[in-house]
Amino acid sequence: MTIKWGILGCGHIALQFLRGIQPSNKGIAAACAARNFEKAKAFAKTHNIDRAYESYEALASTPEIDAIYVANTHNAHFxxxxxxxxAGKHVLCEKPLTVNANQTKxxxxxxxxxxxxxxxxxxxxxLPAIRSLQSAIQEGLIGEVVTVKADFSLNRELPTTHRxxxxxxxxxxxxxxxxxPITIASIVFQNAPHSIYAQCVLDDETGVDQRGFYTIDFGQGKTALLTSGYTQAAPCEAVISGTKGHIIVPHFLGAKSYQVCVQGEAPQVIDLPFDEGHEFCAEIEHFHDCLENGLTQSPILPLNKTLEMMQTMDEIRRQWGLKYSEELEQATAVSH
Amino acid sequence: MTIKWGILGCGHIALQFLRGIQPSNKGIAAACAARNFEKAKAFAKTHNIDRAYESYEALASTPEIDAIYVANTHNAHFxxxxxxxxAGKHVLCEKPLTVNANQTKxxxxxxxxxxxxxxxxxxxxxLPAIRSLQSAIQEGLIGEVVTVKADFSLNRELPTTHRxxxxxxxxxxxxxxxxxPITIASIVFQNAPHSIYAQCVLDDETGVDQRGFYTIDFGQGKTALLTSGYTQAAPCEAVISGTKGHIIVPHFLGAKSYQVCVQGEAPQVIDLPFDEGHEFCAEIEHFHDCLENGLTQSPILPLNKTLEMMQTMDEIRRQWGLKYSEELEQATAVSH
Structure with a gap:
């Protein structure tokens, strides 16, 4: 079974996807589409993709395509x-799946x-490192996990028009x-949040959150202290504290290793690297496996987990008073 | 001018003080006292201290003593x-100065x-490293500081009777x-907190906070995310994020160095070490300097700053619903 992919959106992330699909012997990129037809054609030509379409509709209705990788900006995901x-296609969609939980539903x-x-x-x-980390935690490597701290911040001069x-x-x-950061907390604690406390600093010019802090209580004394922003320089790492030791995950979103410090033992580094440009291989392979096994949901990231993540972000935005335009927030299945 | 010290309380911390006073040519330990007279005598003998007293009252009323280092447990500090x-003595008192802000007042x-x-x-x-860090931040080394994260946690099996x-x-x-952690946030941001959000997990057996989380908003988008506990293993470090870079302070409470990561530059480590056992030298030297200059408050740690810290901890305890016995919380100047 060869899975024929359509790539929807031909930007930077689509290129990453393409690199991720290459080592797989199960899937091929068979078509691509972009609102800008010239961009789609150039992308197809550069990467030896058979067909380029000038509309998402045309791509979606192509009978030859089995699955579509949705790589446009998330305001348009819904x-x-x-x-x-x-159109009956299987869909792998970039994060976040939608803008809010109602759309996800x-x-x-x-x-x-x-x-x-x-x-x-x-x-x-x-990622192999994260799958390994999750098993190690479940097996009690650092005792009972009580705290997760994580930050993913950028610090770049961005124009107000930037995504x-x-x-x-x-x-x-x-x-x-x-x-x-919310994902790593969810990976470690697994259950849904009990309560959330969120603070943010809004962008002076555009009104969105330039940085935010969220304390998520997962119950039974388990807490995640999370941060992200685009106007602060901070180490991108996750620190997981347990009753017997702690784990540090450098660049946790794309983890290639993690460091385990169990009390009374020498620190240990677990390396589970992947090649540069192959960041998405693991998720694509998993998607292929799900399809081969006739699954309609991933056992690693089932849809109720995606929904839970969106509900968490909804609650954080609610506390901040950050609402997008009605057009972006709407959640009716009009094109049903 | 030689400052004659009385040491009140002869435990572990008093020994640290003694080691801290030794390199100074301005102060000497002239007397000590403990509720347990045998302990005081043994302490005096071991450390060549002239006099040992069996009561704090006797020590305080000794005319030869200029200053007293208060080293008993903090429930008794007030x-x-x-x-x-x-008794008209100058006082250097271990942290926290009191149990609550009313007592501090x-x-x-x-x-x-x-x-x-x-x-x-x-x-x-x-500490030299912290004084240097503070100057560097004030000079804008990492731009505007927006976040301080710090954790000081222990993970030890302690009996319920432990302090x-x-x-x-x-x-x-x-x-x-x-x-x-609250101190390092206060050192970096300097102004008083605007608002505080605190969560904790209480000790099942004794009802005190076994671990706590506090997000302190210092205004203008400046936030501290702080943690401490005695039942979790966590790296003891402070991370200070700014708009141009970040600083990591390993073992920040007893900092000997800090690492500066300014964006676009190679990371730099600033070393300002002190000898093992000489942790308290800098504070003792400063106290001596204050006395020599006829000051009744430290310019580095003035009393309104100590009061502000106690008010912060009062507010955190209020949110947790953690109150000590009336006897411990009382704040009347009965022995006036």
């Missing part, structure tokens, strides 16, 4: 994924109705960067 | 420091009334350990 699911229903595989492309969850700053693109640090 | 101030008044120097022995504030777990000794992680 409508785009709906389109693909309604609609897509979950739609995927179920069409009996296709839908998965959010949160690459972190599929991260632009409210029309559902910008802000939370949906784009903050999803990673 | 009454003990009152005693010493009323009484001591501030009493020190002023008696025209003596009163200082809380928060050694961190006087840290015992409510009768005003136990709990906050007053003993948490004061350090």
């Amino acid at each position: 409508e785009t994924v709906k389109l693909c699911l309604n 609609v897509l979950i229903e739609l995927a179920s109705k069409n009996n296709v595989l839908l998965m959010e492309a949160v690459w972190t969850r599929f 991260l700053r632009n409210p029309e693109l559902a910008g802000g640090a939370l949906l784009d960067l903050g999803i990673y | 009454e003990t420091v009152k005693l010493c101030l009323n 009484v001591l501030i008044e009493l020190a002023s009334k008696n025209n003596v120097l009163l200082m809380e022995a928060v050694w961190t504030r006087f 840290l777990r015992n409510p009768e000794l005003a136990g709990g992680a906050l007053l003993d350990l948490g004061i350090y």
Whole structure:
């Protein structure tokens, strides 16, 4: 079985996907589409992709395509994924799956109705180092885990039109960067949050969250202290504290290793690297495996987990008073 | 001018003080006292201290003594420091100065009334590495500082009678350990907190805070995310994030160095070490300098800063619902 992929959106992240698919003998990139047809054609030519389409609709309705990788900006994910699911395609969609939880619920229903595989492309969850970390924690390596701290911040001079700053693109640090600290907390603690306390600093010019802090109580004394922002320089790491030791995960979103410090023992580094440019291999392989096994949900990232993550981000935005335009927040399945 | 010290309390911390005083040519340990007279005599004998007293009262009323280092457990600081101030002695008192802010206010008044120097022995504030760090931050080395994260946690099997777990000794992680993360945030941001959000996990057996989390908003988007506890293993470090770079301070409470990462430049380590056992030298030298200059408050740690720290810890305990016994919380200047 060769899975024929359509790539929707031909930007930087689509290129990453293409590099991720290359080592797989199960999938091939068979078509691509972009709102800018010239861009799609150039992308297809450069990467030896058979067909380029000038509309997402055309790509979605191509019978030869089995699955679509949704790689446009997340403000458009809801409508785009709906389109693909309604066309009966399996969908791997970049994170965040949608702008809010209500939209995610609609897509979950739609995927179920069409009996296709839908998965959010949160690459972190599929990485060998993270899978190993999760097992080690479950086996009690550092005792009972009580705290997760993580930060994913950037510090760049960005124009107000940049994706991260632009409210029309559902910008802000939370949906784009903050999803990673929340993900690592979710990977470690697994259960849904009990309560959340969130603070943020809004962008003077555009009104989205330029940086935010969220303390998530996972119950039974388990707490995550998380941060992200695009105007602060900070080490990108996760620190997981337990009753017997702690674990440090450098660049946790794309983890290649983790350091275990069990009390009374020498610190130990667990290396599970991957080649440069192959960041997405693990998630793509997993998607292929799910398809081969006839699954409509990933056992590693099931849709209720994606929904839980969106609900967490909804609650954080609610506390901040950060709402996007009605058009972006709407969640009706109009193109049903 | 030789400053003659009385040491009040002859435990582990008094020994640290003694080691700290030794390199100074300005002060000598002239007497000591402990509730257990045998302990005081043994301490005096071992360390060549002229006199040992069997009561704090006897020590405080000794005319030969200029200053007293208060080194008993913090539940007793309020009454003990009152005693010493009323005897007209200068006082260097271990942290925390008292159990709550109302007690601190009484001591501030009493020190002023008696025209003596009163200082809380928060050694961190006087360390060369921390003084250098503070200057570097003020000079804008990492731009505008926006976040401080710090954790001071222990993970030891402690009996319920241990100081840290015992409510009768005003136990709990906050007053003993948490004061350090709050201190580093205060050193970096300098102004008083605008608002505080605190969570904790109480000790099942004794009811004090076994671990706590506090997010302190210092205004203008400046936030400290702090933790401490005695049942979790965690790296003891402070991470200071700015708009141009970040600083990592390993073992920040007793900092000997700090690492500066300015964006676009190679990381740089600033070393300002001190010899093992000489942790308290800097604070003692500073106290001597204050006395020589006729000061009744430290310019590095003035009493309103000590009061602000106690108010912060009061607010955190209020949010947790953690109150000590009336006897411990009382703040009347009865021995006036």
